[in-house]
Amino acid sequence: MLEAIESIGTERSPLREAGGRYLSAPALARRAAPPFACSAMDGYAVRHADVPGPVELRVREVVYAGDQPGAPIGPGEAARIFTGAPLPEGADAVVREESTEPRGDRVLVRHEVRLGENVRRAGEDVLAGGEALPQGARVGPRQAALLEAVGCSEVAVHRRVRVALLATGDEVVRERTPDSNGAALEGLLAECGFEVRRSAVGDEAAALRAALGGAIAGADALVTIGGVSVGERDLVAGALTALGAGIRVHGVPMKPGKPFLFALLGGKPVFGLPGSPSACLVAFEVFARPALLRLAGAARVDRARAWLPLAEGCPGRPGRARFLWASIDPDGRVRPVGRDAAQIRGPALAQALLCIGEGEGDVPEGGRVETWFLGE
Numbered sequence: 001m002l003e004a005i006e007s008i009g010t011e012r013s014p015l016r017e018a019g020g021r022y023l024s025a026p027a028l029a030r031r032a033a034p035p036f037a038c039s040a041m042d043g044y045a046v047r048h049a050d051v052p053g054p055v056e057l058r059v060r061e062v063v064y065a066g067d068q069p070g071a072p073i074g075p076g077e078a079a080r081i082f083t084g085a086p087l088p089e090g091a092d093a094v095v096r097e098e099s100t101e102p103r104g105d106r107v108l109v110r111h112e113v114r115l116g117e118n119v120r121r122a123g124e125d126v127l128a129g130g131e132a133l134p135q136g137a138r139v140g141p142r143q144a145a146l147l148e149a150v151g152c153s154e155v156a157v158h159r160r161v162r163v164a165l166l167a168t169g170d171e172v173v174r175e176r177t178p179d180s181n182g183a184a185l186e187g188l189l190a191e192c193g194f195e196v197r198r199s200a201v202g203d204e205a206a207a208l209r210a211a212l213g214g215a216i217a218g219a220d221a222l223v224t225i226g227g228v229s230v231g232e233r234d235l236v237a238g239a240l241t242a243l244g245a246g247i248r249v250h251g252v253p254m255k256p257g258k259p260f261l262f263a264l265l266g267g268k269p270v271f272g273l274p275g276s277p278s279a280c281l282v283a284f285e286v287f288a289r290p291a292l293l294r295l296a297g298a299a300r301v302d303r304a305r306a307w308l309p310l311a312e313g314c315p316g317r318p319g320r321a322r323f324l325w326a327s328i329d330p331d332g333r334v335r336p337v338g339r340d341a342a343q344i345r346g347p348a349l350a351q352a353l354l355c356i357g358e359g360e361g362d363v364p365e366g367g368r369v370e371t372w373f374l375g376e
Contacts, residue, residue: 007297020193021157022297030151032123045091051113094118136299158297164215167200168227226275253320257283277344303372311335325350
């Protein structure tokens with residue numbers, strides 16, 4: 001799937017409009033961070049050579065953040081300085097306030113001072129012209145703060161991905177069954193920074209073909225819900241084939257989520273998710289989410305993960321991969337919270353998704369399992 005998908009087109013965007021999007025080129029600093037040598041805390045700027053031990057110095061000036069220091073610091077002199085203020089010329093260290101004793105226009109420094117102590121060097125975070133963020137990084141609030149600090153008022157980003165989300169089934173259209181899958185996926189897609197257009201269609205072949213064609217015409221990718229298994233009303237695969245789609249995957253050895261489908265229609269990816277709630281969300285996490293992030297230009301497409309111990313034993317038979325929703329105990333162990341493909345409460349309570357390989361059978365209490373962190 002990932003090999004079949006290329007990242008979407010790019011454009012320049014003002015930083016304020018780039019939130020949730022992915023850099024299409026490295027963001028280079030237009031100015032250093034910090035832009036000048038500055039104090040890391042409140043105290044006194046000194047020449048370290050003047051303070052080999054306890055000594056009294058003359059306080060020549062006070063420097064606040066935003067001030068321009070005066071004349072260079074000379075021998076036997078100090079400057080009262082506050083966090084973030086520029087270091088006066090000649091000074092090469094800052095003594096923290098707690099290690100000093102003011103004495104009128106002089107100050108007693110109680111101990112030896114080291115070169116560079118409590119000083120943030122110019123460019124120690126990012127050098128001017130250096131890489132602030134790599135290609136593929138997502139522009140979130142913390143990344144925007146860095147880009148603002150280094151003068152990147154405009155960045156090169158991938159265009160925002162447009163996803164058509166189509167629920168299938170008469171039960172959804174007639175509102176006999178709530179479209180809980182659609183509600184979940186709409187939110188999960190939005191979390192990735194995608195534009196989502198959500199709709200539904202019933203179990204009639206011609207109407208389904210028309211809905212599929214219309215949905216993907218105005219989108220970069222299509223996600224369908226339901227209709228991909230082998231029942232009489234599972235019509236999605238046939239409708240896609242009739243539209244000229246090339247089906248690359250239909251059915252995978254995993255539980256839940258076995259009926260998952262992947263196709264290309266007019267060169268655009270289509271992800272067919274099962275209708276059972278847990279199976280739908282598992283297939284989204286395992287397949288659709290990483291592929292859509294690749295389309296969006298993300299450098300990292302997988303959830304953060306670690307191997308954590310089980311809080312209770314997990315029975316099972318080898319032969320296909322198993323995925324379990326889980327909570328994370330305060331001691332770092334993971335606890336399954338639902339094992340039925342149709343269950344909807346388990347995913348709602350989960351903080352993680354457990355991946356147990358196809359060769360694994362029973363996993364005992366304390367056994368370590370691959371844990372995907374969901375971010376909740």
